[in-house]
Amino acid sequence: MNMTEVVAAKGGAEWGLLRQQRVHRIAGQGTLRLTLNPGEWIEIRSADGVQGCEVLPLNEHAQQQLERLLPVSCGSADLFKAQLAQSSASAARLRQRLSQCGVSAPERVEGWQLSAEQLPFELAVSEEDAPLELVLLAAGVDMPVDHQTPAGELYIDHHYVSAPLEQLPLPTAEGAVAPMPVREIHVPHSSARAYEVKAGEWIQVSDVAGKQCSDFIAFDLAALKQGEEVTLDATATRTLAGVALPQPGLYSRFSDQHMQTMLELVQDTVGRHDSFLFACTPKYYDDAGYFGHISCTTNFNNALKPHGIKPRSGWPAINFFFNTQAEPCGAIGMDEPWSRPGDYVLMRASRDLLCVSSACPDDIDPANGWCPTDIHVRIFAADARFPRAIATRVTPLEPARMTQQTAFHSRTSALTRHFTEYRGYWMPTEFDGWGARAEYLACREKVAMMDLSPLRKFEITGPDAEALMQKALTRNVRRLAVGAVVYSAICQETGGMIDDGTLFRMGEQAFRWICGDPYTGTWLRELAAREGYRVRVQESTDQLHNLAVQGPRSRELLSSIVWTPEAHTPVDTLAWFHFTVGRLGGPQGIPLMVSRTGYTGELGFEVWCHPDQGPELWDAIWQAGEPLGLAPLGFDALDMLRIEAGLIFAGYEFCPETDPYAAGIGFTVPLKTKEEDFVGRAALARIPASDRQRLMGFVLESEDMIGHGDQLFNGRFPVGVVTSATRSPLIGKTIALVRLTPEFAEPGTQLEVGQLDGHQKRLPGQVVALPFHDPERIRVRS
DSSP: HHHHHHHHHHHHHHHHHHHHHEEEEEEETEEEEEEETTEEEEEESSSSSOEEEEEEEHHHHHHHHHHHHSTTOOOOOOOOHHHHTTSSSHHHHHHHHHHHHHHHHHGGGEEEEEGGGGSSSSEEEEETSSSSEEEEOOOOOOOTTTTTOOOOEEEEEEEEESSOOSSSSSOOSSSOOOOSSSSEEOOOTEEEEEEOOTTTTEEEEEEESSOOOOEEEEEEHHHHHOOOOOOHHHHHHHHOOOOOOOOSSSSEEBBTOOOOOOEEEEEOOOOOEEEEEEEOOOOHHHHHHOOTTTOOHHHHHHHGGGGTTTOOOOOOEEEEEEEEEOOSSSSSEEESSSTTTTTTTEEESSSEEEEEEEEOOSSSGGTTTTTTOOOOEEEEEEEEEOOEEEEEEEETOOOOOBBBBBBBHHHHHHTTTTEEEETTTTESSSOOOTTTHHHHHHHSSSSEEEEETTTTEEEEEEEEEEHHHHHHHHHHHGGGTTEEEEEEEEETTTTOOOEEEEEEETTEEEEEEEEEEEEEHHHHHHHHHHOOOOOOOEEEEOOOOOEEEESHHHHHHHTTTTTTTTTTTOOGGGOOBEEEEEEESSSSSSSEEEEEESSEEEEEEEEEGGGGHHHHHHHHHHHHHGGGTTOOOOOOHHHHHHHHTTOBBBBBBBBBBBBBBTTTGGGGGOOTTOOOOTTHHHHHHSSSGGGGOOOEEEEEEOOOOOOOTOOEETTTTEEEEEEEEETTTTSSSSSEEEEEEGGOOTTEEEEEEEESSSEEEEEEEEEEEOSSSSOOOOHHOO
């Protein structure tokens, strides 16, 4: 059975299409090199409907083919040359990527531009023609902070006759040039292969067609020569890491039975695997009535026999891409894998190893999508460099987005190794030499600085920009002045919250929406299309990174380093929820946008710049802030600050099933003063004030820790739930944000937090009004 037949066998037309198509993403200002073989075709799509695609040929034959295949109305590819002409990091990156693709003198290359209006566009190579080699670009110049013209993403749907292994994605690499593998091991379906790796080498295990499990075991080569089988050990790994399954970051080590690291998990595009159950065994198939069915254990025994390793009845293994779940009762269930074609894990060997990888033969249940396919292993040299990364996806079938570093990572990583993945970026949780408590105190008493670059930024421009935002947001956007900012919710038709964020009015029909969820941009485009609005919604996250500078001395700090022209408001007189545009240090400094906003309950600002200029901005603030007692601020301290200030967080205080009233931000729903319709208005208007759940504060009588999801009880029965909790330095006790039924939401009400089964352990406390800190919000308004 060849790969095309295997793909077709996966389940009919729908699955067949998914298995024969790979979707590539081209980031704004990025490139993609492709070879289209005879019979293959691509569809080029613009994510935001604004970004065009530039096409460059890689040889003379490709030039002739493209002249034939592209429409005569195509313009010249000039935008990528404008990007190259900049004296910027994005120009250097583009030049390096083009050089890697084989374009050594890009200024002299003639190409074509497909405008956004010409997309989507299909480009096909006939069966009679030669392969077509080309480069596709989502070109664009750097966006200044007060402009709204970011380069957008392109999607390339590549339809294969068969899926060539050379098209499997390489791991995300540091720098523009990705290292190439030094060895490749193909594992045909229903088989296993053994291979050796040296200390420091990298192992990429790829799912070729998607929904295919790969069991993995490793042996210490030096120990094997001494007659000892030192292998991966589940108990040691889980105990030392403190997690059920290692993941890229601090908790990434796989250990042996001597509690020594064997491998480090560096990248993972799936995040759903099983750790150390048996690889499938003959007994499993015998007990199911499939006598003599091949198993991973049998394949492992055969692969390991030449190495003198005794056979076993079952091999404990890391079951990559195997989708198992543990129910609250302890039962283990399973379903089809989450992996898509080309998904992978990347590990690094800590010592010389003998490894075995399987392509699981299980076809009697959903373990491999009911049809086993191939696994491919690549080995990279020890001197290759790959950053730690986890995949996220905004929509289910899009290509994986690997964790990025913010513009300020070079500075924060010099101060701490404690990072967590948040919204596709690595973010520091606390800093060495400070710690969450000291960082918190610096913000309350002096000044602190935090990287908030993962916030999503969307530029909304066009004749109907105000109409779109008036329809999408609960707030009355028509009242918002140019230069002002408003906090709002975005709801679905049920009244449940999709997101919250701040809206900046950049011009009469120009807005910048700052929010948490990257899906919000997709939702805004869909709403605009449904309503027929003439508007552009472009994501500018990659062009705008930001620092929060918060605390009583934040104005003093920023006023000393931010220059503003006469036409713009100086920082020292900037009003709450307004923004200004200036430069760092003087009229020739880097462009900045400064907003009087924050997430701490203190006087504070956010400072926005182009990512390439992030280190310069960090250094200037750090140098000016040191005499004022400036401290870096991590996520752990921010959580303490925002809970004390009664500020809500996605996934804790709200979700798509939570309306703004229950989330504690009913003030963002002005039903009486906003007469125009907005999405969710009808559902919100049906909720009587007397029936609305309320977000309140809760103070425990003890310092016991409670957490999100713990229930609050009045006697035997639950009347609310903890949404967020922390130990408060301000109050000296454990405090929480809690969602309560209206009957028990009055300040002074005595309730109990239930733990264990909710009844065996009770922690008494009292309902209080929000916020805990600065109830009149005098400090933040000062």
